[in-house]
């Protein structure tokens with residue numbers, strides 16, 4: 545143990561995530577939620593940066609953003625095997641029910657461990673005994689065990705933003721018992737939904753040594769662990785404002801049909817974009833009167849392009865969009881407008897508000913914040929309808945949406961038809977229930993209830 549922690553001083557919040565939020569671009573919900581606590585406690589956000597000296601033996605500190613930010617760098621090959629390799633070719637597919645897309649290689653697991661050990665080593669000289677460390681997501685599961693090994697005895701929490709896998713997918717991981725050993729070093733592990741907590745219990749009892757102590761406490765690998773369900777929200781009031789003030793250019797307004805449906809997600813195989821396109825095809829086949837009347841704006845920015853499963857889903861998506869457009873388009877109209885680029889947040893907010901239907905139909909998703917953003921963006925007097933996959937974590941608390949099975953094209957097409965035809969009073973009633981939920985459980989509620997439980 546080589547911890548050089550400063551004892552005695554007041555505890556700060558220290559957030560660690562793979563990506564360090566940038567200091568200048570408009571902040572996402574997570575930053576909005578944590579900024580106050582970070583500022584108040586003189587805290588620090590630590591994350592990866594690809595700029596800088598990869599050999600640097602210390603964190604680099606950055607200006608801007610209103611709170612302390614520090615970055616680490618990793619050797620290029622280690623980073624690739626940690627981020628593209630273990631995080632996104634092993635953990636991501638397994639945790640999203642796609643163990644068939646995993647590629648297991650010993651160097652991935654090795655680099656994942658090495659990266660986490662190095663991050664811990666870089667953090668240790670900057671930590672104080674009273675600090676509370678909040679680790680974000682699946683890239684950093686072993687971080688607590690590494691920090692413990694290097695002498696940090698303070699509180700450490702983890703929040704898993706993605707689903708916890710089912711037993712079958714968990715058993716497909718290389719050395720599944722490692723996962724529980726890593727988790728056992730945290731004081732608190734937070735999940736998005738009850739379903740994730742149930743999967744955790746199921747998997748840990750079958751693949752590890754676990755004993756339930758009470759409602760929220762387990763003895764896991766001989767250590768005490770607290771767990772909880774903390775569904776993440778958005779900066780609801782901020783997003784409502786953004787949508788109201790969105791300056792949709794005239795050009796866009798004239799292109800926007802009164803029956804526009806919208807889908808926004810990274811081009812990821814977990815998002816069910818091909819299933820959504822096929823459902824649109826079924827809609828146009830079963831309801832030909834909708835030809836030239838309805839269209840889908842699909843925004844799907846590129847992501848993790850160096851992983852082959854992501855190249856495959858892009859091929860499939862673009863092929864399908866081309867085929868459906870070729871089959872149904874007329875001289876004046878195309879059923880799918882597909883954009884393979886990121887669109888600025890404020891512009892998206894305006895588009896959500898224009899769209900009659902929000903399509904959030906992933907095959908697996910930790911929460912899905914687009915569902916919440918779509919609701920927050922609506923005009924309360926004349927809101928659009930949210931169609932939500934039962935496999936999105938959001939479905940647990942957003943039952944007033946039209947809940948669908950994304951694997952069933954006929955069910956999805958009928959939900960689209962129903963949404964397009966829905967009378968205003970039913971739209972308002974459903975929207976109000978959803979909006980109350982989105983406002984009540986916003987990202988500020990999420991972070992304060994998590995941190996209160998972490999203690």
Ligand code: G6P
Pocket residue numbers: 563681682705706847848
């Ligand atoms: C998901 C994960 C996040 C991740 C984001 C974008 O939401 O839960 O941890 O940051 O996807 O993915 P990327 O690989 O670009 O960071």
